[in-house]
């Protein structure tokens with residue numbers, strides 16, 4: 517198997533994202549006693565730095581799992597079957613969040629926007645006015661399928677006006693885009709290790725606000741592995757209820773060192789600059805963003821594929837000729853969108869190369885259409 521082909525690729529997927537050398541090296545640490553002092557001190561330090569990056573004084577907990585597990589953790593710990601929830605849907609991930617909520621027995625009301633648009637606070641308010649029994653608003657902060665960042669602080673403020681909990685999918689925003697769990701008064705914020713956290717897939721990270729605990733006490737869902745109270749109890753000892761995923765925690769430990777060294781404001785500023793650079797290049801190439809420019813994401817850029825061309829063919833040509841790998845769209849837009857990831861371990865030079873390669877590829881005879 518030729519894994520080496522990925523070693524020198526400019527890997528521009530919006531997750532999984534490239535692994536910094538120090539993160540890869542950390543995974544080479546030996547197995548350690550999973551209940552010993554070294555694990556406890558490592559775990560405590562990881563949780564403290566996760567709180568700092570989430571800008572919260574409250575709990576942050578981790579489990580082995582992918583980002584999607586976070587949807588289930590939030591729902592089964594904070595809600596009851598039959599509860600009414602409002603879900604913001606403006607792309608594939610919002611769609612999945614709504615699907616999970618429905619499968620778990622919630623009554624789902626949607627604030628729906630066409631792909632590429634953001635969900636606006638006035639639109640959420642309109643739906644909440646019709647759903648007085650709403651217990652929680654389920655918000656996708658950064659819609660990775662379309663490259664749209666929803667106005668989270670304003671949406672959370674509307675949810676609060678109606679006394680609903682705010683459950684946030686921040687899988688492709690946490691660690692890249694401004695996210696203030698305490699200042700924005702968010703109740704549950706989910707992310708996954710393979711996006712801006714610069715780690716392999718395998719950890720789900722949840723920031724849990726103070727209103728989550730009375731909701732937990734009232735929740736009637738059966739649960740075991742994802743029980744937030746048992747995870748919190750263990751975390752207070754620097755432990756996890758079951759065997760911790762040691763190598764993944766070592767990876768996160770190393771990634772957090774990089775993030776804290778850079779500084780949280782600097783990290784956010786780097787991503788903002790990367791987003792602006794990417795959008796500038798899209799304009800220069802006379803291509804169209806999939807996202808409404810006013811809400812375009814700084815962690816990835818989604819581009820409409822010109823009519824008559826295929827995202828898959830462009831991606832294959834870029835890999836073969838320029839060793840740059842972009843990602844296609846999602847769902848119904850799979851072949852109509854190109855997504856350029858710029859979250860995590862990435863600098864402007866990586867985007868210079870990626871957009872140069874995209875421009876040169878579109879000039880090739882097989883893509884001459886205009």
Ligand SMILES: *Cc1c(COP(=O)(O)O)cnc(C)c1O
Nearest residue numbers: 582583584609658660687688708
């Ligand atoms: C990647 C992603 C997920 C799901 O993550 P998995 O790790 O594949 O389960 C959920 N929401 C958003 C916004 C994402 O970008």
